[in-house]
Amino acid sequence: MSSVDRGPVASGAAAAPQELEQVCILFSGDSGDGMQLTGTQFSATSAVFGNDVSTLPDFPAEIRAPAGSLGGVSAFQLSFASHELHTPGDAVQVLVAMNPAALKVYLPRLAAGGILIANSDAFTAGNLKKADYATNPLEDPELSQRVRVYAVPMTTLTMNALAEVALDRRAKERCKNFFTLGLLYWLYSRPMESTREWIRQKFARVPAVQQANALTLEAGYHYGETAGALDVHFQVPRARTAPGTYRIINGNQALALGLATAARLAGKPLVYSSYPITPASDVLQDLARLRHLDVRTLQLEDEIASMGSTIGAAFGGALAVTGTSGPGVCLKSEAINLAVMLELPMVIINVQRGGPSTGLPTKTEQADLLQALFGRNGESPLPVLAPRSPADCFDTVIEAFRIAVRHMTPVFLLSESFLANSAEPWRVPQVGELASMEVHHPTEADGFQPYGRDPQTLARPWAIPGTPRLEHCLGGLEKADLTGQVSYDPDNHERMCRLRAEKIERVADYLPDAAVAGPAAGELLVVSWGGSYGAVLTAVEQLQAQGKSVAHLHLRHLNPFPRNLGELLGAYRKVVVAELNFGQLAWVLRARYLRDVQSFSKVKGKPFMVAEIVDACQELLS
Amino acid sequence: MTDMTPTAPLTRKDFVSDQDVRWCPGCGDFAILAQMQKVLPELGIPRERIVFISGIGCSSRFPYYVNTYGIHSVHGRAPTLATGLKCARPDLQVWVVTGDGDGLAIGGNHLLHALRRNVGINILLFNNRIYGLTKGQYSPTSELGQRTKSSPDGSIENPVNPIGVAIGAEASFIARTVDVFQAHMHDVLRRAAEHSGGALVEIAQNCIIFNDRAWQHLTDPDARREHVLYLEHGKPMRFGKKLEKGIRLNGVTPQVVDVSEAGEENLLVHDEHAAEPTLAYLLSRMGPPRFPTPVGVFRAVEKPVFERLLMAQLEEAQRRSPPDLDALYRQGETWVVEEEGER
Numbered sequence: 001m002s003s004v005d006r007g008p009v010a011s012g013a014a015a016a017p018q019e020l021e022q023v024c025i026l027f028s029g030d031s032g033d034g035m036q037l038t039g040t041q042f043s044a045t046s047a048v049f050g051n052d053v054s055t056l057p058d059f060p061a062e063i064r065a066p067a068g069s070l071g072g073v074s075a076f077q078l079s080f081a082s083h084e085l086h087t088p089g090d091a092v093q094v095l096v097a098m099n100p101a102a103l104k105v106y107l108p109r110l111a112a113g114g115i116l117i118a119n120s121d122a123f124t125a126g127n128l129k130k131a132d133y134a135t136n137p138l139e140d141p142e143l144s145q146r147v148r149v150y151a152v153p154m155t156t157l158t159m160n161a162l163a164e165v166a167l168d169r170r171a172k173e174r175c176k177n178f179f180t181l182g183l184l185y186w187l188y189s190r191p192m193e194s195t196r197e198w199i200r201q202k203f204a205r206v207p208a209v210q211q212a213n214a215l216t217l218e219a220g221y222h223y224g225e226t227a228g229a230l231d232v233h234f235q236v237p238r239a240r241t242a243p244g245t246y247r248i249i250n251g252n253q254a255l256a257l258g259l260a261t262a263a264r265l266a267g268k269p270l271v272y273s274s275y276p277i278t279p280a281s282d283v284l285q286d287l288a289r290l291r292h293l294d295v296r297t298l299q300l301e302d303e304i305a306s307m308g309s310t311i312g313a314a315f316g317g318a319l320a321v322t323g324t325s326g327p328g329v330c331l332k333s334e335a336i337n338l339a340v341m342l343e344l345p346m347v348i349i350n351v352q353r354g355g356p357s358t359g360l361p362t363k364t365e366q367a368d369l370l371q372a373l374f375g376r377n378g379e380s381p382l383p384v385l386a387p388r389s390p391a392d393c394f395d396t397v398i399e400a401f402r403i404a405v406r407h408m409t410p411v412f413l414l415s416e417s418f419l420a421n422s423a424e425p426w427r428v429p430q431v432g433e434l435a436s437m438e439v440h441h442p443t444e445a446d447g448f449q450p451y452g453r454d455p456q457t458l459a460r461p462w463a464i465p466g467t468p469r470l471e472h473c474l475g476g477l478e479k480a481d482l483t484g485q486v487s488y489d490p491d492n493h494e495r496m497c498r499l500r501a502e503k504i505e506r507v508a509d510y511l512p513d514a515a516v517a518g519p520a521a522g523e524l525l526v527v528s529w530g531g532s533y534g535a536v537l538t539a540v541e542q543l544q545a546q547g548k549s550v551a552h553l554h555l556r557h558l559n560p561f562p563r564n565l566g567e568l569l570g571a572y573r574k575v576v577v578a579e580l581n582f583g584q585l586a587w588v589l590r591a592r593y594l595r596d597v598q599s600f601s602k603v604k605g606k607p608f609m610v611a612e613i614v615d616a617c618q619e620l621l622s
Numbered sequence: 623m624t625d626m627t628p629t630a631p632l633t634r635k636d637f638v639s640d641q642d643v644r645w646c647p648g649c650g651d652f653a654i655l656a657q658m659q660k661v662l663p664e665l666g667i668p669r670e671r672i673v674f675i676s677g678i679g680c681s682s683r684f685p686y687y688v689n690t691y692g693i694h695s696v697h698g699r700a701p702t703l704a705t706g707l708k709c710a711r712p713d714l715q716v717w718v719v720t721g722d723g724d725g726l727a728i729g730g731n732h733l734l735h736a737l738r739r740n741v742g743i744n745i746l747l748f749n750n751r752i753y754g755l756t757k758g759q760y761s762p763t764s765e766l767g768q769r770t771k772s773s774p775d776g777s778i779e780n781p782v783n784p785i786g787v788a789i790g791a792e793a794s795f796i797a798r799t800v801d802v803f804q805a806h807m808h809d810v811l812r813r814a815a816e817h818s819g820g821a822l823v824e825i826a827q828n829c830i831i832f833n834d835r836a837w838q839h840l841t842d843p844d845a846r847r848e849h850v851l852y853l854e855h856g857k858p859m860r861f862g863k864k865l866e867k868g869i870r871l872n873g874v875t876p877q878v879v880d881v882s883e884a885g886e887e888n889l890l891v892h893d894e895h896a897a898e899p900t901l902a903y904l905l906s907r908m909g910p911p912r913f914p915t916p917v918g919v920f921r922a923v924e925k926p927v928f929e930r931l932l933m934a935q936l937e938e939a940q941r942r943s944p945p946d947l948d949a950l951y952r953q954g955e956t957w958v959v960e961e962e963g964e965r
Contacts, residue, residue, distance in 0.1 A: 048957045194955060247956045257951060264947055271710050291939035293947065296709055296932060300702065301735040308695070308702025308732070312675070315693060315703070316710035338696050428951045465691040465707075465714050468670045473639075473685045475694030476678075485641070486686065 017189050017235040022081035024089030025184065028106045029098025029119075030067055031060060031074045034177035038096075039076025040423075041181055041195050047248050047425050048194050050238030051080040054534070055250075055423045056088035056607070061278070061361045068122075068130040073105045082237040086389075086534030088422060090609040094187075095147075096180055098122060098154075100131035107137075115232065116147050117183070119176065121155035150230055152223070154179050161219035165212045175216040182220020189235040192221060242427060249426040251419035252279070254393035255323070255349060256286035260293050261394070262401040263319045266437040269294045271313035271320045273306040278361040279417040280323045280351040303328040307335035307348075314344040315474070317441060317464035319401060323349035326368045327358065329375065336410055337376040340500065342474045343451075343460050345404035347397065351415045354605045363605025364418035366530050367581035372412040373559055373588065379497045381504040383407070384559040386414040388533035391426035393419060396556065398434070405439055407507050408459035414558070416580075418607045419531045445469035450484035458503035505560050514562040518544055518551030524620055525572035527597075529555045529585055532608050536578050539613035548621060558585070566593045574620050576600050578613050632663035639689040645680060650801035650827035651748065655687055657804060661811045662688070667715050673707060674717045675700045677724040680755050681748035681827075684719040698729025701736035704743045705928075712929045715815070718745040722763040723753050726782055730762075733822075737791035739928040740819040746811075747784055747824050752833035770832075785906035785920055788822040789899045795821035796902060796921040801828060802841050806852070806917060813919055819927045839910050840917075849910065853918030858889035861914045869913075876904060878913060894922040 025042070027035040036057055047053045055078040065072030079089035091111040097103035099122040110116060123136050137143055138151045158176040165172065178199075185192050195217060203210035224230055249257075263270035272295065274284040288297040296318075300306040306322045313320035324332065329350050339346060352368045354360025372384045383403050387396035397413055404411045442448060442461045450472040451460050463470040472484060480487035481495055516525065518540060528536035533554050540552040553568060555561070569575050569589065576598040577586040583599030590597045600616040602608060637659040645651045662672065672690040676682035678697035685692030691714075695703050700718045708716050718736075725733050725747045736743065752770065753759040759772035763784065767776040788796045795817040799810040807825065814821040826837045839845050851861040851869070859869040860881060868881045868889040876890065893901060902921040909915045 044955050048955060050957070050959075198955075241959050243959045245952065245956050245958050247952065247954060260950070261947060269710065271706060273706055290950070291936050292943045293945045293950070294936060294940070296936065298706070298709060300705070301731055304699060305702040305705070305732055305735070308699040309706030309709070311693075311695070312703035312706030312708075313710040314706075315673075315691075316707045316714070318710035320706065320710070334696055335699060335702075342693070428956065431947045431951075465673050465711060466670055468668065471670055471689055471691050473674075473692035473694060475685070475692075476696055477694065 017233040020234050020236050021083060022079060022085070022089075023094065023188065023234070023236055024077065024079045024092050025094040025096065026075055026077045026092040026106055026109060027096045027180070028073055028075040028102035029096075029177070030101065031062075031064060031072045032067065033074070033098045034174070035074050035076050035098065038177045038181045039078055041198065042184060042190070043078050043080070043423060044248050045185070045190050045192070045194050046078075046080040047246065049191060050241075051082065051236055052085040052239040052241065053078060053080045053248065053423070053425060054085045054088045056418065057421045059362055066130075068099055068101055068127045070101045070105060070131060073102045075102070075106060080236055082239050084239065085424075086538045087607070087610060090611050094184075096184070098177075098180070100127045100133050100137070103137060104131045104133065110147055112146055114147050115150065116143075117150045117152060117180075119154040119180075120151035121153045148232070152183070152229065157219060157223060158216050161215050162212050165208060165215065167208050167212055171209065172212060175212045178213045178216040179220035179223070182217040182222075183224050183230075186221045186224030187230060187232065187234060189233070192217060241425070244427040246425045246427055248423050249391055249394075250421055250423040251387065251390040251393040251415055252282035252351070252421070253286060254391055254426065255283050255397050255415065256290070258394040258397035259283075259287060259321055260290050260295055261431065261434065262398045262437065263294070264431060265398065265434055266319055266401070266405065266439050268317070268319045268439065269296055271296045271298065271310070271318040273298045273300055273309035273313065273320070273322050274324065275300055275303050275306050275328065277303075277325045277328050279353055279420045280325050280328075280349065282420065283323045283349065283351070303331035304335060307332035310346050310348075311335060311339050311342065311344060314339070314346040315342070315465070317462070321347040321349065323351065325351050325353050326355045326371065329368065329371060333376050336382075337378065337380050338476045339410040340376070340380045340382055341476050341479070343408045343500070344410070345401075345408055345462065346410045347400045347404055347413055348410055349397070349413045349415060351417060351420045353417045354603075360605045362417065364416050364531070364607055365580050365603060365605065366414070366416060366532065367584065367603065368414060369529075369558060369581065369584040370587070372414055379501060381501050381559065382410050382412060383504055383507050383557075384412040384414060385557055386530040387419060388530065388554055388556060390419050390422050390424050394426070402437055403507055403510075405437060405462075406459065406510070407457050407503060408462060409504060414530060416531045422531070441467065442470065443467055449482045450474070451479050451482050453499070453503075457506055458499060508557075508560040508563050511557050511560070511562050513564040514553060514555065514568055516551040516553045516568060519549060520551075521571040522549035522551060523573050524548075524550045524617060525553055525569065525575045526550060526613070526617060527553045527555065527575060527577040527585065527589070529558060529579060532578055532580065535608035535610050536613055538610045539617065542610065542614055543617055548617070550617060550621070555585070561592070569593050569595045569597070574598065576616070576620055578608060578616070580607070632669060634659045634663060636669055637662045637688050637690065639687050641686045643687050644683065646831050648830040649680070650750065650829070651681060651684070653801045653804065654746070654748065654807070654825055654827065655684065657807045657811060659688065661808060661815065662690075664812065665715070665815050671713060672715045672717070674719060675704045675707070676719040677729055678755070679721040679724045679753075680829075681719055681721040682724060698724050698727070699732060700724070701729065701732040701741075701743070701745065705736055705739070705741050708741055708743055708929045709932055712742070712933060716743045718743055720745060720747050722747065722749045722751060722761045722784070726762040726784060726787065730787075734787065734791045737788055737793035737820050737822060740794050740925050741928040742819055742930070744814045744817070744821045745823070747822060748827045749784060749824050750827045750829035750833055751781070751836045752829050754829045754832055758832035783906055784822070784824045786903065789903050789906060789921070792899070793822050793921070794819040794923050794925045795919070797821070797919045798824045798826070798917050800826040800837065800840050800917060803917065810918065813922070817922060819925055840915055849914045851908070851914040851916040853892050853894075853905070853916050853920065855892055855894045855919070858886050858891050860886070860889065867914075876908065876913070894919050896921075897923065
């Protein structure tokens with residue numbers, strides 16, 4: 001397809017589609033309008049087609065807020081491109097609004113000159129009132145001046161398409177999201193086969209629903225193709241990607257697969273103990289379906305119990321892990337501290353959400369870093385890691401277990417609501433390609449000391465029940481060096497505190513040096529961690545393209561830090577940390593390295609926009 | 623060191639650790655430890671396959687004193703560690719040692735759920751009706767009006783009945799014994815060890831320092847003869863010095879009767895295996911001043927055991943689908959990029 005430079009063509013369907021590099025669409029509607037499904041299908045289709053894809057669902061905490069209300073709006077943002085993508089996108093180019101409330105909430109996100117596609121049937125007097133509109137905004141000339149408005153009677157068109165189908169009115173109405181999907185498929189010249197197949201499989205047991213959804217999908221596509229109602233038509237060519245097999249994956253799915261993989265690499269059963277909590281519950285649910293892989297999920301009575309159960313399973317020699325969110329970590333902290341004292345290997349996953357307290361359960365934040373580092377009584381260090389993208393959750397959780405087992409320590413993994421729900425293409429590995437995880441359980445009684453230590457790592461031996469003559473009792477009381485017996489000796493206590501700290505510090509011996517993207521020295525270093533990676537990287541690349549002296553440093557290891565971090569921080573005139581909290585990593589870096597680290601923070605329950613970071617950096621550079 | 627060839631029969635000494643036992647002289651815990659160390663070698667389970675897990679409190683020092691694997695964990699949470707351990711390692715015999723504060727106050731939730739799930743662990747609840755390790759505050763089993771350091775004017779809380787809690791949680795094995803009833807405790811501990819599901823044993827235990835003689839209505843020699851009802855499966859309920867008294871049901875209300883007048887055939891007969899816990903509950907309500915205190919096995923029923931159900935699900939799933947991770951990675955929609963720049 002030739003690259004086309006001219007503007008949107010007026011003759012609609014007949015003209016060749018205009019070629020674009022990147023598009024950001026936001027599907028929005030009532031919770032019951034099926035926008036998550038529509039977005040997921042569009043993403044999968046685009047990924048299979050060969051675009052790079054990045055998605056971000058945004059849904060309310062209420063399961064069913066009142067229909068048509070502002071609080072009940074659910075949205076799914078996705079970007080797809082003919083080049084590599086690192087974020088779900090800043091400016092929305094196409095807004096689909098299935099009702100007035102959705103329009104009200106998301107219109108501010110639509111770029112000037114963008115496309116608004118609204119289900120005009122839903123703009124009834126009642127729905128307008130629920131969204132606090134005095135008049136119908138679709139008829140407002142000011143709106144048409146700012147964006148291109150396409151009012152499509154989707155409900156009516158859906159009902160017409162299904163006139164012959166034996167379903168009641170409500171069931172037919174529920175199909176309208178497939179009309180939307182079909183229309184958008186036409187608008188961006190997408191193939192529909194994968195969605196057709198999905199409908200065939202998903203509704204195999206309810207043929208009437210299967211038929212209705214399939215018909216509605218086609219009706220939406222044909223509406224675009226033949227009605228000429230949309231005078232625009234686009235295509236986004238395939239992206240260049242490394243060879244391999246790909247699938248779409250979100251962060252929680254990647255965590256579940258990574259956990260099952262870690263257990264396989266260690267030749268151990270996986271014991272995942274948890275208590276349902278947003279946004280971590282998917283990990284429990286995904287793993288519960290993996291009994292055939294010797295995955296043992298336990299849904300305990302509370303967060304405390306799931307931490308206790310994790311310790312018990314680790315003592316027994318399993319790969320033990322618990323998953324939760326910030327409020328759950330609060331409850332677990334006593335038992336996490338016991339795990340620090342027992343020096344047993346396990347992983348604690350915190351899929352962070354907005355806090356404090358119940359906070360914003362379905363929104364994203366990175367404000368539990370200091371909790372992970374310091375939220376326990378006493379001197380209680382443990383390693384902390386954070387994945388940088390949805391697919392990276394897979395690799396990070398395997399690494400977390402490698403550290404846990406090698407260094408005999410609980411390890412924190414800090415994911416985020418954004419990573420949990422956001423999705424991207426993942427190049428699927430072969431299990432055989434992954435390095436196995438070496439696990440050693442001593443069996444020799446001669447010289448066995450429960451708190452004897454490996455000279456390199458300072459890890460104590462992982463002696464497990466069932467091993468004759470290695471019987472020993474662990475406990476939360478301070479341990480005597482080597483023997484592990486209870487000790488109240490003051491010198492021993494300090495020695496043990498220092499040993500536990502030094503053991504965690506030595507994890508850094510096994511970490512690669514941190515690497516910057518950009519010049520090795522210069523004006524500004526932008527530091528990120530966790531899910532802010534994509535936005536910061538994209539922002540820095542834009543600044544570099546403008547010739548600015550800016551480099552990007554992303555930290556996966558938050559405790560201990562890579563050995564060369566201090567040196568890197570010293571090579572730039574200014575250092576800024578962009579994070580979704582009030583400067584927690586910046587605070588740690590300042591304390592640790594005595595550098596005047598600046599903070600760029602955001603605590604709105606949303607990930608960074610690229611433009612926000614670009615602006616902040618430009619201000620620092622001026 | 624004892625010769626530990628696997629076939630050598632174990633003795634009490636094999637289960638005595640090298641730690642100094644640090645309970646107060648005269649504490650009831652000594653007798654429980656001694657009885658446990660006597661029972662363990664009789665079970666035929668290798669020492670390395672036995673684990674004791676405790677929480678916090680005087681009783682929770684127990685794991686240090688038995689020469690098996692053990693964890694002295696945090697307050698109230700021992701059943702949760704035991705649950706995780708048993709699911710990772712169903713081959714182990716796991717004992718939980720707890721007290722009335724550890725098990726019924728801070729850890730009440732975990733006790734309830736461990737019993738409800740019927741995890742195959744044996745929970746020993748040392749009930750001294752006081753907080754000992756924190757030096758004498760009232761506990762969830764302290765009596766209404768009891769004067770303690772934290773209730774100088776008398777406790778204004780109703781005590782909880784551990785046996786009743788276990789019945790409410792539908793525990794499959796529930797028993798009570800007393801620290802000084804050595805032979806009786808031996809039999810009860812053994813029964814608990816041999817039970818396949820979750821077991822709760824309440825052990826009335828004397829705290830000589832902060833709540834001495836709290837159980838004297840059971841332990842004084844006269845009282846023991848007069849006021850203790852020894853439960854025996856299939857036997858009519860008789861008690862008293864010459865077993866001259868018995869329990870009879872009047873409607874749904876138990877009565878103490880003279881056996882010679884009422885006739886033995888009219889006495890209530892104990893049934894540990896009753897499907898419904900009604901009888902066990904009725905027994906749990908008995909005690910002074912109107913009734914004798916029952917000791918022994920209140921309830922012993924077979925129910926599906928948690929970790930066995932888990933293992934059965936694992937086996938069934940593994941029978942149905944091969945443990946193929948590569949296939950799992952590729953579930954759902956995948957696409958192949960053949961070589962750089964094309965697809």
